[in-house]
Amino acid sequence: MHLTDQPIDAASLAGRIQTARRGGVVTFVGHVRDHHGGRAVQRLEYSAYAPMAETACAEIVREAGERWPVSVELRHRTGELGVGEVAVAVAVAGDHREEAFEACRWVIDEVKRRVPIWKREYYEDGTVAWVDPTAPGGAVPAQYPAEGPRA
Amino acid sequence: MHLTDQPIDAASLAGRIQTARRGGVVTFVGHVRDHHGGRAVQRLEYSAYAPMAETACAEIVREAGERWPVSVELRHRTGELGVGEVAVAVAVAGDHREEAFEACRWVIDEVKRRVPIWKREYYEDGTVAWVDPTAPGGAVPAQYPAEGPRA
Amino acid sequence: MPESIRVLLFARYAELLGADRIDLALAEAVTVGDVLDRVRMLPGGSALPGAMLCAVNLRQATHSDLVSPGDEVALLPPLAGG
Amino acid sequence: MPESIRVLLFARYAELLGADRIDLALAEAVTVGDVLDRVRMLPGGSALPGAMLCAVNLRQATHSDLVSPGDEVALLPPLAGG
Numbered sequence: 455m456h457l458t459d460q461p462i463d464a465a466s467l468a469g470r471i472q473t474a475r476r477g478g479v480v481t482f483v484g485h486v487r488d489h490h491g492g493r494a495v496q497r498l499e500y501s502a503y504a505p506m507a508e509t510a511c512a513e514i515v516r517e518a519g520e521r522w523p524v525s526v527e528l529r530h531r532t533g534e535l536g537v538g539e540v541a542v543a544v545a546v547a548g549d550h551r552e553e554a555f556e557a558c559r560w561v562i563d564e565v566k567r568r569v570p571i572w573k574r575e576y577y578e579d580g581t582v583a584w585v586d587p588t589a590p591g592g593a594v595p596a597q598y599p600a601e602g603p604r605a
Numbered sequence: 606m607h608l609t610d611q612p613i614d615a616a617s618l619a620g621r622i623q624t625a626r627r628g629g630v631v632t633f634v635g636h637v638r639d640h641h642g643g644r645a646v647q648r649l650e651y652s653a654y655a656p657m658a659e660t661a662c663a664e665i666v667r668e669a670g671e672r673w674p675v676s677v678e679l680r681h682r683t684g685e686l687g688v689g690e691v692a693v694a695v696a697v698a699g700d701h702r703e704e705a706f707e708a709c710r711w712v713i714d715e716v717k718r719r720v721p722i723w724k725r726e727y728y729e730d731g732t733v734a735w736v737d738p739t740a741p742g743g744a745v746p747a748q749y750p751a752e753g754p755r756a
Numbered sequence: 757m758p759e760s761i762r763v764l765l766f767a768r769y770a771e772l773l774g775a776d777r778i779d780l781a782l783a784e785a786v787t788v789g790d791v792l793d794r795v796r797m798l799p800g801g802s803a804l805p806g807a808m809l810c811a812v813n814l815r816q817a818t819h820s821d822l823v824s825p826g827d828e829v830a831l832l833p834p835l836a837g838g
Numbered sequence: 839m840p841e842s843i844r845v846l847l848f849a850r851y852a853e854l855l856g857a858d859r860i861d862l863a864l865a866e867a868v869t870v871g872d873v874l875d876r877v878r879m880l881p882g883g884s885a886l887p888g889a890m891l892c893a894v895n896l897r898q899a900t901h902s903d904l905v906s907p908g909d910e911v912a913l914l915p916p917l918a919g920g
Contacts, residue, residue, distance in 0.1 A: 464616065464619075464632075465615065465616035468615070468632075468634065472634075472636055472689075474638065474639035474688050474689055475638060475639060475640065476638075477635060477636040477637065477638035478633070478634075478635055478636075479632075479633070479634045479635075479636065480631065480632070480633050480634075480709075481615075481619075481630075481631070481632040481633075481634070482629070482630070482631050482632075482702060482705075482706070483619065483623075483629075483630045483631075483632070484628060484629055484630075484702070484838060485623055485628040485629075485630065486628065487625065487626060487627075487628035487700070488625035488626060489626065500837070501766065501767055502837075503764065503766055503811070503830055503832065505814055506811055506814040506815075506830065507837075509814050530837060530838070537625050538623075538625055541838070542837070542838050549638070551633060551635070551710075551713060554633075555633070555706065555709075555710050558631075558706075559702075559706050562702060562838055565837055565838045566835065566837060566838035567835070568835070569835065569837045569838075570766065570811070570830070570832050570835060570837075571835065571836065571837030571838075572766060572767035572768070572833055572835070572836050572837075573836040573837070574767070584767055584768040584771075584833065584836070585836040586768075586833070586834045586836065587834055587835075587836060588834045589834070594768060596768070596771065597768075597771040597772065635920060651919070652848065652849055653919075654846065654848055654893070654912055654914065656896055657893055657896040657897075657912065658919075660896050681919060681920070692920070693919070693920050713920055716919055716920045717917065717919060717920035718917070719917070720917065720919045720920075721848065721893070721912070721914050721917060721919075722917065722918065722919030722920075723848060723849035723850075723915055723917070723918050723919075724918040724919070725849070735849055735850040735853075735915065735918070736918040737850075737915065737916045737918065738916055738917075738918060739916045740916070745850060747850070747853065748850075748853040748854065
């Protein structure tokens, strides 16, 4: 399973794939930032179309292993997260660092492009928005406030 | 200090630079591999021109921070290492993943290019060689065997 | 045999419609675009954007793809994972 | 005032010369190339390669750079860190 509502431990993720042969390990860890579009973020909530997200993650991991001689681990968090928590982690182990860097970068790019996950941001000023990379400012106001039915 | 004769903990290295603002963390960890140039590696020994190596590492870290808006941590192990142990670790935190990936890749490339560190490999067949990326096969036989004066 | 198409709505789209699941009664195969037109006529549906990312049975689909009773159509707001 | 140049040898070069430090008596400024020529005349020195990476006082240097008594010249085998 690539989606989890539990804290992600990037170090143990890397440990799962590093072997005596695959000595170069590149890890990307995305933490919740305290700002977005000029607004102070207090916390956020990830929701997902879980079965499709799992399928998409599994395909990305498989395709990375076909494109490069690497082993890949991928985890994406769901649910409520505070600033600083790990939202996503990708660990890639290869015989050489070139392919590990390339594959790791490719995997996180594909996760953003393909995996049906959405992010609801709660700002310090009490407003709430859905993150939308295609919208001006990168977010669209949410209909319900922080204490609404989805909070 | 960037050189250490103690085990390197890549996770704690990443933790030193990740902040609420710099949420994208890319880490490269190089582990001792069990093979090189077709030979089975048993263990190896890193030696360094320590004051110059420290100076070179500090310059690389400083230059990375000038080229990209990132924070960088770098550690290189010295002394005897077994297969699987961490030889080198680079952790880079940035506001966005693009610059973290680019800077991390640049730092490890520069470490290999500039830092005066040498690697003596001990093979399963009892032979010993100095790793030499410029030599055919990537290594030059060592004058003293495994149990010689430098072992 | 099922005689409806299940429509799943996520994130902002679920908010706009006030529902995250709608079963549309349909006796025969239609296109994804036809399904979207039906959803737009529901309360809140007019606020949905003109172009939407869609999936049929967990795979991304185009508006001209056919769906049959029993299929699951998902309306996906702009992705924001990672 | 020091009247010698300290030459440091590392890794395989230290093995070839059987020493990791050599003090060369020198009364005046010479080039890095001159220092290398002196080292090559020592026992084992003829096995050193024609071109070598060098550093003077912790900075990479070319064979035409000048060194003075008190300077530290390092002969660096091909780097193998990382």
